[in-house]
Amino acid sequence: MSPVVELSLVLAVVAAACALPGAFLVLRRSAMTSDAIGHVLLFGIVLAYFTVRDLGSPWLLFGAAAAGVLAVVLVEALEKSGRVKADAALGLVFAALFAAGVLMVSVSVKNVHLDVDQVLLGQPEAARDPRWNAFDFAISPVWILGAVLALNVLLATLFFKELKLTTFDPGLAASIGFRPVVIHYSLMVVVSVTAVAAFDAVGPVLVVGFFVVPAAAAFLLTDRLAVMLALAALFGVVAAFVGTAAADTLNTTTAGAVAVALGGLFAIVFLVAPRRGLVAQAVERVRQKRAFHELMLAVHLAQHEGTPEEIEESRAASLHTHLHWSPQQTAVVVARAARNGFVVCADGGLKLTESGRARAREVLGQGSRTMK
Template sequence: MNSVVELSLVLAVVAAACALPGTFLVLRRGAMTSDAIGHVLLFGIVLAYFAVRDLDSPWLLFGAAASGVLAVVLVEVLEKSGRVKADAALGLVFAALFAAGVLMVSVSVKNVHLDVDQVLLGQPEAARDPRWEAFGAAVPPVWILGAVLALNLLLVTLFFKELKLTTFDPGLAASLGFRPAVVHYALMVVVSVTAVAAFDAVGPVLVVGFFVVPAAAAFLLTDRLAVMLALAALFGVVAAFVGTFAADALNTTTAGAVAVALGVLFAAVLLAAPGRGLAAQAVQRLRQKRAFHELMLTVHLAQHEGTPEEAEESRAASLHAHLHWSPQRTAAVVARATRNGFVVRTGEGLKLTDTGRAKVREVLGGK
């Protein structure tokens, strides 16, 4: 198999595995929890190494996962103390544990150089090479990542109702006996295990990217949780393939190219998403502004209808002075109101139609 295709498949598995729990992190407003977990894994790995003194031991994975759960617990304790806000607690915990991990490596393990690029961006190209052994056979990381993806998919399917209810209405979930706190910590365990599996392959930067960006993009496109989960996984896979092939074509770092692909994908969705995208919101604001101007015109005409000033107040040539608009805006508003059937021209003036009067009554509450 082509090495680029093989690498893109590995990253696609990582992306899909992270996107599933990442969707719930985004919905629970805990997106940066993945950042904290991604940074504190080093702390757990170092502690596990001190215990087993074997860099190839699978206990290092358990230590990393445990450190992720520890970080979440510490954040919860600080937040519930009432002394520290959630975002500050997150920053305090992950900075402290990450620094502690780096310090332990620097002090206790001599002649070790921590490559910043490797720590932050990982080495996706090495994710295809076997690093673990089971029953005497080499186990490629992609098998572990595939198992994590299958486990996440199974858990989301089996506990979809519990996750959905505790995410959107934890009070109702508690009253029905679902125990939101248990579900929350179980989700954090899943996030930690997923982050551990992905950490070695893609580094903490892409771990955060795969957890957060696809889910955030999917959130802009749908209100249905099942569809959001599917879209998040799809977006992560697409970004993995696009970024990997772009890196090969440009001869640059794979992790960096995939991160850029994630950013470009989110920017495209943010711009073009129907209803929630920037373009759609701009069009909606323009329509609201135009509708408001037409309403002001109809209210102005209604207020002076049947009064001695009606002829002057409704004269098209001087209408802009009464409404304090520019002549160009006034002409455009009159043209739209005429097309929409709110007013008609009567010589040099304007007159409300029955539709226009009904609109004014609807807004002002008159009869």
């Protein structure tokens, strides 16, 4: 197996593992929680190191996960106090714990140099190398990531109903015996564990990208949660392969290329999504505008049916003066209404068909009822 393919598989595992809990973060409008967790891990790692004094100890991973859960608890406490908004609470906790971690490193470890590129973008190429020792057994990040992916799939399958209900209607969930708070914090634990496993391999930038971008793109394509989870994992895997191949071709950083691939993938979905994409929304606005103009024409003709001015008001040549449209716009609307079967041309004027009269009657009837 070539190094590029092997690296792509490593990043694909990270992407899929992050995308599953990331979908629930996006739906719960807590997407930036992953960013806060990703940055406060240093605080937990440093505290765990002060306890065990061993950089190869797996307890550093547990310390990092505990710091992520602590960040969530502090954010929730500040928000529930009623004095701080959710976004401000997130910023306060994120900045305080991250700064505390950096401060402890700078004070306790002199002459340390932090590589900014490696800290921010990670080093996916080294994810296969053993980093920790447990019971005289060397553990590499990719093994941990594989275990986290399997755990996330298992939990999403076993607790799908509970997660779905507490995400979309926590009030109903509480009324029928579920505990939304317990499920929420359990989800945050899963997010923290996943972020810890992914952080060492791909860095905080890609951690946030894998949590948020695939899920946000999937949300634009479907209203079904199960489909959204599958699409989010698929989008993350596709971006991992595309970004790795692009990095190899351009001889650039892998993490940066994958992050750009994630952004490009979201941009494509944002443009061409069938219902929520920019193109689809633009087409829908045009369709609604055309339908409104046809309805205005039908209402105008219906209001003058059976009146002395019916002939004058329905003449195609002078219709634009009554509707305050340009002659060109009037001709287009009349032609479209005729094709759709709302009006017919007769004796130089326009007549409503039964379907056109029914449409106008609906609007006029609703208007009269509203005025009553």
